[in-house]
Amino acid sequence: MTAKRSPPPPTVRIAAGQGFWGDWLEAPYRQVTGGPIDYLMMDYLAEVTMSIMQKQKSRDPSLGYATDFVPLMERILPTLAERGIKVTANAGGVNPRACAEAVAAAARALGLAGKLKIGIVTGDDLLGRLDGLLARGHQLRNLDTGRPLRDVRDRVLSANAYLGAWPVVEALRRDADIVITGRVTDTGLTLAPMIHAFGWRPDDWDLLAAGTVAGHTIECGAQCSGGNCLVEWQRIPDLANVGYPIVAAHPDGTFEITKHAGTGGRITVAGVTEQLVYEMGNPAEYITPDCVADFTTIRLAQAGKDRVRVSGVRGRPATDKLKVSIAYSYGYKAVGSLVYAWPDAYKKAKAADRVLRQRLKDLGLGFEAMLSEFVGADATHGPLALASAPLGELPEVQLRIGVRSPDRAAVERFTREIAPLILNGPPSVTGFAGGRPKPEQIVAYWPALVDKRMVEPCVEIVDV
Amino acid sequence: MRRRSKAVKRGRGRSGRRRVPLLELAHARSGDKGDTANVGLIALKPSTIRSS
Numbered sequence: 001m002t003a004k005r006s007p008p009p010p011t012v013r014i015a016a017g018q019g020f021w022g023d024w025l026e027a028p029y030r031q032v033t034g035g036p037i038d039y040l041m042m043d044y045l046a047e048v049t050m051s052i053m054q055k056q057k058s059r060d061p062s063l064g065y066a067t068d069f070v071p072l073m074e075r076i077l078p079t080l081a082e083r084g085i086k087v088t089a090n091a092g093g094v095n096p097r098a099c100a101e102a103v104a105a106a107a108r109a110l111g112l113a114g115k116l117k118i119g120i121v122t123g124d125d126l127l128g129r130l131d132g133l134l135a136r137g138h139q140l141r142n143l144d145t146g147r148p149l150r151d152v153r154d155r156v157l158s159a160n161a162y163l164g165a166w167p168v169v170e171a172l173r174r175d176a177d178i179v180i181t182g183r184v185t186d187t188g189l190t191l192a193p194m195i196h197a198f199g200w201r202p203d204d205w206d207l208l209a210a211g212t213v214a215g216h217t218i219e220c221g222a223q224c225s226g227g228n229c230l231v232e233w234q235r236i237p238d239l240a241n242v243g244y245p246i247v248a249a250h251p252d253g254t255f256e257i258t259k260h261a262g263t264g265g266r267i268t269v270a271g272v273t274e275q276l277v278y279e280m281g282n283p284a285e286y287i288t289p290d291c292v293a294d295f296t297t298i299r300l301a302q303a304g305k306d307r308v309r310v311s312g313v314r315g316r317p318a319t320d321k322l323k324v325s326i327a328y329s330y331g332y333k334a335v336g337s338l339v340y341a342w343p344d345a346y347k348k349a350k351a352a353d354r355v356l357r358q359r360l361k362d363l364g365l366g367f368e369a370m371l372s373e374f375v376g377a378d379a380t381h382g383p384l385a386l387a388s389a390p391l392g393e394l395p396e397v398q399l400r401i402g403v404r405s406p407d408r409a410a411v412e413r414f415t416r417e418i419a420p421l422i423l424n425g426p427p428s429v430t431g432f433a434g435g436r437p438k439p440e441q442i443v444a445y446w447p448a449l450v451d452k453r454m455v456e457p458c459v460e461i462v463d464v
Numbered sequence: 465m466r467r468r469s470k471a472v473k474r475g476r477g478r479s480g481r482r483r484v485p486l487l488e489l490a491h492a493r494s495g496d497k498g499d500t501a502n503v504g505l506i507a508l509k510p511s512t513i514r515s516s
Contacts, residue, residue: 047497047498144498144499144500228493230491230492230493231491231508270491270506273506274491274492274493274504274506275493276504277492277493277495277502277504277505277506278493278494278495278504279495279496279497279502280495280502280504281502444498445497445498445499447497447498
């Protein structure tokens, strides 16, 4: 690949290919073929994803990663190799090695043996170390409630520390073309190529904060390039052909958000701002393993059509903690639904809800929580909508009712109480083709902090 | 809609203030972590934000 000691390039282009596991499969292909880019960044991991992967790995030790990633890479590997585009992706989930092996096998089948290096970043998975950490006095208290982890220890399904950009930088320095990681922060996947390309240092806090803001801006894919955008949404052109965002980054920490020419969507100050406030806690203190970024210092300017310039970002030193994302089992739930037709659709759905609740009560079934929504009337806007909706004239209303309980048998019994309402409840009912709902395990989220020194990131390089 | 919500009834009240739908003043995006959601509001015009 490129020589290590050449002067820093003025611009590095980092393209977002996936914003979550389940995102548009066409996006990565379009990013690598639609115009020049240097890096393809793909973010796969949401909080709950790791526990799903841990479950898959426990059934089959060769699984536990984002399986979609492999056929997706198979499709773009020849282009990546030909154009020298590098990849950073946290598709490895709880099994980055197995993911890397699957990608390597795909690359060999394409005749790329000896032409690519894969970097593997691990060390984030704390599941096997939890008891040791607890025994040494690390309580892993829930950041929201303050409760110590020992309260739910026997129900923990996964535990992963968020690693930052630096292990990914190390993989790039060791000439990895594709870096596959476990729980590396979404922002670290974008920041790492900048650190690598521009030679930023671990205490360049403003620069690291700027790269973090760049990462936050594109980590959700098209959500900053016209997707899910409220401002003049009906005028956003050609969403069918939406262009995913690209960061054009400079060594001084300034960057532009842009997209390939000829694609749909829209990149404006308003759309980028919406993404900046997404999942935001304290805007003055966006804490990552790499730095603390101050989002109140960000300056945005429209630098051209579909081009927003970002500057002014200030940062502060990183903390001595890492966030740990823990998932644990929290009982069971089931959700059933029935659709009632005009006239009096809302009244019929309300009546069905009353009948169902009476029957559950008569059966002596207690639930920790029970929620009824009337889709078409109050599901998205709650009681405020009921106050103004023409309830007597709604063409149809869906009763959607869910229960939650530690007792699986109670939830199971609930699932058998929906269908009878078709014959023995209010009239004009439909929408029961989906069959009886199934009880599902609830996976709850337990955010905690751990001392940084307790987590040792590990980087390996394998030749394809 | 045949009738307007009470919540967004317009016109000046006794205080001289006016009720308008938030959508006329701001756009927004929400996000979530676990059971916690945030709502980010962005003024359509900077002059809408008055420091108190």
